[in-house]
Amino acid sequence: MSADPRQRFILLATASYTGLALAWIFLSDQLLAGFADLNAMVWLSTAKGVFFVVVSASAFYFALRAVPATAAASSGSLMETLAAGAAPGALPRWLTYLFAVMVTLSMLLVRDSLAAEVGDQPLLMLFMFPIILSALLGGLGPGLAATAVAALGVDYFAIPPLHSLRIAAAHDLMQWSFLLVNGVAVSLLSEALRQSLSRAEMNRRLLDVVISRTPDAVFVKDTLGRYLLANDATAGFVGRAPGEIVGCDDRALFPDATARELMALDAAIMGAGRTQTHEEHLTTRDGRQLVFLATKGPVLDGAGRVMGLFGVSRDITDRRRAEDEIRRLNAQLERRATESGVELQAANRELEDLAYAVTHNLRAPLRAIGGFAQVLVEDHAARLDAAARGSLDQIMQGCELMGCQLDGILTLLRCTRGELRRTVVDMSALATRRLDELARAEPKRQVLREVAAGLVATGDQAMLDMVLIQLLRNAWKFTRDREDAAIRVLAGELDGRPGICVADNGAGFDMAHVQGLFRPFQRLHRQDEFPGIGIGLATVQRIIHRHGGEIRGEGRPGAGAKFCFTLPASVAKETP
Amino acid sequence: MKARSILLVEDNHQDEMLILRVLKKINLANVVDVARDGQQAVDYLFGEGEFAHRAGADLPAAVLLDIGLPRLSGLEVLARVRAHPRTRVLPVVILTSSDEEKDRLKSYQSGANSFVRKPLDFAEFAETVARLGVYWLATNEPPPAR
Numbered sequence: 214m215s216a217d218p219r220q221r222f223i224l225l226a227t228a229s230y231t232g233l234a235l236a237w238i239f240l241s242d243q244l245l246a247g248f249a250d251l252n253a254m255v256w257l258s259t260a261k262g263v264f265f266v267v268v269s270a271s272a273f274y275f276a277l278r279a280v281p282a283t284a285a286a287s288s289g290s291l292m293e294t295l296a297a298g299a300a301p302g303a304l305p306r307w308l309t310y311l312f313a314v315m316v317t318l319s320m321l322l323v324r325d326s327l328a329a330e331v332g333d334q335p336l337l338m339l340f341m342f343p344i345i346l347s348a349l350l351g352g353l354g355p356g357l358a359a360t361a362v363a364a365l366g367v368d369y370f371a372i373p374p375l376h377s378l379r380i381a382a383a384h385d386l387m388q389w390s391f392l393l394v395n396g397v398a399v400s401l402l403s404e405a406l407r408q409s410l411s412r413a414e415m416n417r418r419l420l421d422v423v424i425s426r427t428p429d430a431v432f433v434k435d436t437l438g439r440y441l442l443a444n445d446a447t448a449g450f451v452g453r454a455p456g457e458i459v460g461c462d463d464r465a466l467f468p469d470a471t472a473r474e475l476m477a478l479d480a481a482i483m484g485a486g487r488t489q490t491h492e493e494h495l496t497t498r499d500g501r502q503l504v505f506l507a508t509k510g511p512v513l514d515g516a517g518r519v520m521g522l523f524g525v526s527r528d529i530t531d532r533r534r535a536e537d538e539i540r541r542l543n544a545q546l547e548r549r550a551t552e553s554g555v556e557l558q559a560a561n562r563e564l565e566d567l568a569y570a571v572t573h574n575l576r577a578p579l580r581a582i583g584g585f586a587q588v589l590v591e592d593h594a595a596r597l598d599a600a601a602r603g604s605l606d607q608i609m610q611g612c613e614l615m616g617c618q619l620d621g622i623l624t625l626l627r628c629t630r631g632e633l634r635r636t637v638v639d640m641s642a643l644a645t646r647r648l649d650e651l652a653r654a655e656p657k658r659q660v661l662r663e664v665a666a667g668l669v670a671t672g673d674q675a676m677l678d679m680v681l682i683q684l685l686r687n688a689w690k691f692t693r694d695r696e697d698a699a700i701r702v703l704a705g706e707l708d709g710r711p712g713i714c715v716a717d718n719g720a721g722f723d724m725a726h727v728q729g730l731f732r733p734f735q736r737l738h739r740q741d742e743f744p745g746i747g748i749g750l751a752t753v754q755r756i757i758h759r760h761g762g763e764i765r766g767e768g769r770p771g772a773g774a775k776f777c778f779t780l781p782a783s784v785a786k787e788t789p
Numbered sequence: 790m791k792a793r794s795i796l797l798v799e800d801n802h803q804d805e806m807l808i809l810r811v812l813k814k815i816n817l818a819n820v821v822d823v824a825r826d827g828q829q830a831v832d833y834l835f836g837e838g839e840f841a842h843r844a845g846a847d848l849p850a851a852v853l854l855d856i857g858l859p860r861l862s863g864l865e866v867l868a869r870v871r872a873h874p875r876t877r878v879l880p881v882v883i884l885t886s887s888d889e890e891k892d893r894l895k896s897y898q899s900g901a902n903s904f905v906r907k908p909l910d911f912a913e914f915a916e917t918v919a920r921l922g923v924y925w926l927a928t929n930e931p932p933p934a935r
Contacts, residue, residue: 573886573887576886576907576909577801577803577804577886578803579909580803580804580807580886580907580909580911580914581803581804581807583909583910583911584803584807584911584914584915585803585807586911587911587912587915588807588810609911612911613910616909616910619909620909623888631890
């Protein structure tokens with residue numbers, strides 16, 4: 214729609230030209246008719262023609278320069294077009310100076326031809342025309358140039374004494390000075406005008422670039438909701454040309470429901486008088502559902518009254534859709550994770566149940582193997598040679614070891630079965646009792662036993678008892694070879710949290726093997742050094758983990774081992 | 790007076806053989822009757838089905854009852870025994886390889902007189918069985934037989 218102002222301008226320029234040219238012809242011919250002398254008439258006619266050509270040529274120049282400039286503007290008035298055409302830099306400087314000099318000189322010619330008829334008056338007023346024209350076209354420089362040429366020319370050719378720069382009469386000097394002052398003033402004013410026009414034009418272009426190039430909808434509405442301005446993006450969203458939007462309100466652009474919502478919202482914002490940002494869910498006339506992040510605020514006049522509303526709306530439909538998609542996928546992922554977590558737990562539970570059942574069921578056949586081996590030994594010993602009895606011994610030993618392992622696995626598996634009944638457990642008392650039991654079972658051994666008083670933990674009493682049983686049994690076992698065996702149960706620390714430690718000065722272990730310490734059936738000592746099945750520490754760790762705690766062991770070969778564990782909500786303290 | 794018997798309810802044939810062997814060694818095997826599943830045990834006690842000929846016969850001095858049994862589980866047998874007026878006070882000893890706490894609790898709640906775990910080690914097993922036999926047949930005075 215940029216052709217509209219262009220068309221209007223061309224029409225207006227042509228019409229003005231036609232009118233002015235016709236008026237000039239009539240008026241100048243009327244003027245000429247007043248002259249009696251034929252020679253003077255011919256002269257004047259020529260001068261008039263030259264002047265007319267110069268003026269119309271310069272008018273053409275403006276017009277032709279101006280028209281393409283308007284094409285770039287989305288809306289433009291005649292004044293803007295003129296300003297665009299007359300903007301600095303629109304013409305080469307030398308051309309404006311040349312124009313200034315030429316138009317002034319032609320005016321000198323006109324005055325000269327008129328002079329004879331009007332009685333040698335200087336006719337200084339005539340020269341304001343070329344000065345104003347030059348100043349408007351070229352600004353200060355050409356204006357001053359025209360002023361200088363006019364002043365000097367008039368002084369030399371028209372002010373007595375003629376053909377001299379001197380001015381004899383006082384009133385001539387005064388008139389001449391006025392011309393000079395006027396010329397300078399007009400040049401200065403024109404320059405100021407041109408500069409402010411140029412600044413305005415620059416601002417307008419910058420704003421125009423921003424508004425027309427942004428993908429956001431930018432618009433201004435009046436208090437009744439009619440669009441005063443709408444950029445290309447706005448037009449794109451509603452599927453109209455920008456020119457069609459101006460003057461319409463939302464009812465012409467959106468389906469009724471959406472339009473009502475928008476207009477109510479706009480009215481509320483204008484009522485509140487505050488700029489605000491919100492999300493708008495719009496349905497376009499072609500049925501698209503769009504989501505906008507809209508910033509809208511009131512447009513105020515000089516007195517602070519609301520005279521409209523501006524808006525900048527960003528289409529966040531895709532972003533919103535992507536966000537929704539992300540949210541949906543996240544939820545799905547979470548659900549699947551939970552599901553698979555539950556499935557995993559169930560699968561784990563099933564596996565453990567199976568392990569438990571298998572282990573349990575293996576006990577009966579094992580008892581049969583061991584039992585009937587025993588029957589052979591008891592009832593048929595006479596018919597067996599030494600080698601056969603040796604083999605039966607191995608069978609029974611194997612049965613015994615396997616029985617221990619089965620019991621160990623059942624104990625381990627039981628740690629994660631059943632309910633965890635948390636109570637406050639007196640760990641000092643439990644440890645003392647278990648150590649005393651060990652001492653009673655092997656009264657020959659001399660072991661220094663120290664249990665710190667006041668060790669308390671929160672957890673399942675039976676399970677925590679199992680922890681102490683296993684740790685103390687190990688300590689007892691691995692201090693077997695020491696004369697000065699000592700076993701201590703004391704308050705300790707693990708990663709800055711209070712815990713309980715069981716320490717001994719027994720065989721210890723190499724920290725290089727610490728990885729395998731808590732794995733079922735992993736042993737750090739040979740069977741013939743210290744017998745065992747390697748299930749105790751695995752059981753202990755399972756219990757501690759089930760309570761949400763941590764356990765760590767440290768040791769040095771020959772220098773003893775120390776196991777420390779924490780239990781959440783446990784209070785391990787020593788009372789004096 | 791005819792010696793009172795013991796009813797052994799055991800589905801594992803090897804366990805049965807080992808138990809009988811132990812009881813034989815202490816001369817008690819000849820007073821042990823064996824039922825191999827829960828239904829047989831109930832029929833034996835109430836003189837029904839294949840044990841119809843036992844209708845009105847003396848009750849055993851005690852029942853050694855496994856828990857994991859075919860057809861009727863040990864706990865179901867126990868429930869029936871306790872539900873019937875004739876057998877309400879019959880001594881029942883649960884002899885099982887189960888070491889589940891809930892089985893033990895359930896047994897006592899259902900009215901078991903004793904709960905004994907079968908030791909894995911045969912020597913211990915033999916000793917336990919012998920002690921049970923001696924206690925329930927010789928030491929303990931059972932309630933009236935009818």
